[in-house]
Amino acid sequence: MQGMTELLKGVLEGAVLQLIHDRxxxxxxxxxxxxxxxGFEDIVEGTxxxxxxxxxxxxLVNVEKRxxxxxxxxxxxRLTATGETARSAFWQKWAFLVTQLANLKPTNEPDVTNxxx
Amino acid sequence: MQGMTELLKGVLEGAVLQLIHDRxxxxxxxxxxxxxxxGFEDIVEGTxxxxxxxxxxxxLVNVEKRxxxxxxxxxxxRLTATGETARSAFWQKWAFLVTQLANLKPTNEPDVTNxxx
DNA sequence: TTCGGTACTTTATATTACTAAGTACTGGTA
DNA sequence: TACCAGTACTTAGTAATATAAAGTACCGAA
Numbered sequence: 001m002q003g004m005t006e007l008l009k010g011v012l013e014g015a016v017l018q019l020i021h022d023r024x025x026x027x028x029x030x031x032x033x034x035x036x037x038x039g040f041e042d043i044v045e046g047t048x049x050x051x052x053x054x055x056x057x058x059x060l061v062n063v064e065k066r067x068x069x070x071x072x073x074x075x076x077x078r079l080t081a082t083g084e085t086a087r088s089a090f091w092q093k094w095a096f097l098v099t100q101l102a103n104l105k106p107t108n109e110p111d112v113t114n115x116x117x
Numbered sequence: 118m119q120g121m122t123e124l125l126k127g128v129l130e131g132a133v134l135q136l137i138h139d140r141x142x143x144x145x146x147x148x149x150x151x152x153x154x155x156g157f158e159d160i161v162e163g164t165x166x167x168x169x170x171x172x173x174x175x176x177l178v179n180v181e182k183r184x185x186x187x188x189x190x191x192x193x194x195r196l197t198a199t200g201e202t203a204r205s206a207f208w209q210k211w212a213f214l215v216t217q218l219a220n221l222k223p224t225n226e227p228d229v230t231n232x233x234x
Numbered sequence: 235t236t237c238g239g240t241a242c243t244t245t246a247t248a249t250t251a252c253t254a255a256g257t258a259c260t261g262g263t264a
Numbered sequence: 265t266a267c268c269a270g271t272a273c274t275t276a277g278t279a280a281t282a283t284a285a286a287g288t289a290c291c292g293a294a
Contacts, residue, residue: 007214018223019221039217093124097124101211
């Protein structure tokens with residue numbers, strides 16, 4: 001979708017934390033594919049990899065590099081305890097935001113949730 | 118709320134567009150107060166004013182400076198046609214995001230919307 | 235041996251919220 | 265009068281993040 005960049009700030013990190021949590025363990029390329037399938041179609045590899053580096057730097061994930069039989073080695077990510085806390089905190093912040101905006105949003109607004117016009 | 122900064126990116130602009138739309142006409146100081154009352158308690162004047170300057174630069178608002186009997190002159194903002202389009206587009210993008218995240222969010226998550234623990 | 239798919243890296247850029255410090259006008263009050 | 269609180273806007277700088285772009289490298293199959 002067009003012009004989502006700013007709106008994705010912070011959200012993307014939360015989404016990735018959740019994906020890692022769900023899978024238990026996963027790697028950048030897979031995360032990118034998954035995000036794309038989930039509707040975040042414009043997210044490219046570079047975005048995800050820089051995000052993962054950041055998570056690592058912040059101590060939210062553990063990394064383990066392992067070989068793959070169909071391509072280069074993969075870097076598997078797991079949430080640390082801090083990461084799990086961050087994931088949980090993210091959803092609280094998100095819920096807060098959603099509530100605030102619901103108060104602002106005009107009820108008469110079309111509220112187009114379906115993609116097909 | 119703590120650590121909302123990144124999550125607010127893009128959202129704040131949409132919120133302000135909506136507030137201007139609602140009031141028909143309003144000014145920075147009032148917008149700041151309103152946001153604070155609405156739960157965006159940490160938003161300070163500087164943030165709003167820079168945002169308004171940006172909206173003006175982008176042609177989303179018209180500005181008219183008028184005197185006030187209780188303080189310095191106020192700069193009143195009104196949405197332009199482009200601004201109205203941007204406001205509408207914002208809610209569509211927001212609805213899209215909310216939908217995507219709802220798919221990601223674990224149902225078992227506490228979902229704490231109320232402030233009191 | 236070339237190519238497509240897999241997988242990760244790195245540098246630079248644009249936007250945005252936020253900080254901080256300041257200017258200035260008004261009315262009341264001590 | 266002098267001061268102060270409340271109103272109202274400005275501006276320079278910073279941090280964080282998503283994104284663009286370009287590249288490296290591994291593998292199997294045609």
